[in-house]
Each structure stands twice: as C-alpha cells, then as structure tokens.
Amino acid sequence: MWNQLDLKQIFTAGMILFAVIDIIGNIPIIIDLRKKVGHIQSEKASIVAGILMIVFLFLGKEILNLIGIDVNSFAVAGAFILFFLALEMILGISLYKDDEPETASIVPLAFPLIAGAGTMTTLVSIQAEYETINIIVAILLNLIVVYAVLKASAKIERILGSQGISVIRKVFGVILLAIAVKLFATNIQSLFV
Template identity: 35%
Template sequence: MADPFAISSTFFEDLIISTVALFVVIDPIGIVPVFMALIQKMERAERASVTKTAIITAAGLLFAFAVAGTQLLSIFGITLSSFMVAGGILLFIVAIELLTHGEWRFGGTSAQGESGVVPLAFPLLAGPGAITAVIISFQTAGLAVTAISILIVIGITYVILKYVGKIYRVLGRRGSIIITRVFAVLIAAIAVQYVVDGVRELFI
C-alpha cells in the first residue's frame, strides 16, 4: 500500500476524482429542500449559526474519519480491497436511496429547533457515503488530496447553504429533485467502480 501521506505523480487527477466523488456523495444542491425545511421558521441570525455549526462539524467529522479510518482498518485487520468492496456497496445503497426517495432516510431528518449538528452535519453532509469516500480517498490518494478535496467541497457547500434561499428560488423543488437524481446515478457509477477495483485486487 502506498504511503497515504505522500503526494503522488497523479496528484491533480486524484484531486479531481476525490473532489467529484465527495461532492456528488454530499450532494449540497440536493439537500437544499431539506435544509430549507429545517430553517424556514428560524431568524436570520439563527440560520447563519446553524449553517456555520453544520459546516464546521461536517468538516471535522470528515477529517477525523479520513485519518482515523485508516487506523481502524489496521486494528481490525481489514485490507483496503475489502474496504473498497464494502464501501462501494454502501455507496450504491446511498445512490439507490437518493434515486428512489431523493434523500438519505436512515438517521432521521426532522430536527426543528435543534442545532446544525443533527441531522444537517450528520447524516446529511458527513453521512455514511461521505465518510466512506474520504477514507478510501485517504488510502488511495493520500492526505494532501483528501484534505484539499474536503476543503473544496465543504467550501462550496458553505456557499450553497449561505445563499440557499436564492438558489432554491432559482432551482425550485423540481429542479433540486432532478439534480439529486442525476447525482445519484454518478454515485452509483463510482460505487460500482469501487467494487470492481476491490474485487480485482482481492482475486486477480
């Protein structure tokens, strides 16, 4: 296994792949309707506080799992190939949920009056799919690629959530649903590739 802290010769290619994978899994545009439902009865200051809390918490969780996830693999004697297969299956389940229901239903989505930690930061932003994506990215592409991809996606997500009202008015509920379904297909394709790569390493 390559040193996850090293910068590979395919740095920019890995960065693009990791960033796109994380972006489509988090799907910040797709959660716009859910986010609007959570904040619609809040004052402007409370909305800003919830958004900031959600972004900071999600970023912290993703960084923690990206780094600590490799240690967990070692502790339990799990190979990267096996984890890629398991992660691919999990991502595929997430894709099916997004494709059929438009959101990740497991973990709850009703949190009126609560902070941005649950369910916005987890499981909507730093959910199981995103955690799987950053762990695999850290293992295959290294710390630099993973860290930058997290910062890029979290930064884009912050901008989207900050201007969520304007974006929702432009896209509308139907537009948001269409984008979510398109992202779901991309997630499914990434998931299948994870499984194929993992199986190839295990049996070939």
C-alpha cells in the same frame, strides 16, 4: 507531500465527495430546518463537518486495522453503500430514514447531513486510489461549496425550483452509481489474490 498534488485526483475525489454529500439534494431538508428553527449556523456546521471528515480520513484506517478489516474490504463495502445512496438519488426513494431533527444545531447539519456514514465510508474507500493530500484539498473545496449552499439555500431554491433540484439530484445519482461500480471493480480483485 506537496509534490503529490494532482489536479485530476483532486477533481475526481472532489466530485465523488460532492455526489455523496449531496448538498444540492439536501437543500429541501436545509430549508425545512431553517423554517423550523429560524437560523442555520452555516460556519459552525461547515467547520465541524470538515474536522469530522479530516479526522476520519486519518484515523479511519487505524480504526479498521484495530478491528481487523483491510482498506480493500472496506472499499468494497463502501461501494455497496454508494450504490444504495445512488439508487436513493436516482429513484427518489428513501431506503434509510433518520428521525426528523428538532434543531438546526451541529448534529443534524454537520453530522449526519454533511459528514454522514456515506461520506465517512467514501473517505476511507477512496484512500485506496488517491493520495491523502488530494483528498484533503477535495474536502476543503467541498466545504466551501457546502458553506455557500447553506448560506444561499433559500435563493438557490427560488432559482432552481423543486424540479431543478430533482434533476440535479438524479444526475449526481447516476455519477455516484458509476463511481460505486468502479470502486467495487477496482477493489474486489485484491480480495481474491
């Protein structure tokens, strides 16, 4: 298993997850939560999100097989979700809006903010291209970043300002759009074989 470690796969999977989780773009939401409830449980949110992602990484395929969907079909569907997430990031629009969370507990932070539907879809989708061990390392690296951002969100907001956060969000939106196109092109062919 350790001989399957590949830095390129870890980096690429990590960047895909970083773009989908969009922790930098979610700083305004995190700051609003902190203002409403006073304290955010960064450690708890990061750990629960990590557990959710790793469990879904291992059980996602079985769940799909149970309902009769192959990984390539799910990857194509995931490409569409990533495409729309990227459009939201680039255009600054909201195609889907959840209800405003009332507390900064595990539910709004760990799920769906960090480990949401886009992240879960991405995890199953990238399994078609990357080794599981590399995806796990990418998840863990992202969780370190998520934890650091949750802890330092107020400082980051002061340093970047709203314009800086907006620029970063748009850049990752373009990257995510390119990833969605690649994921679609790679997996659509196998559906017609």
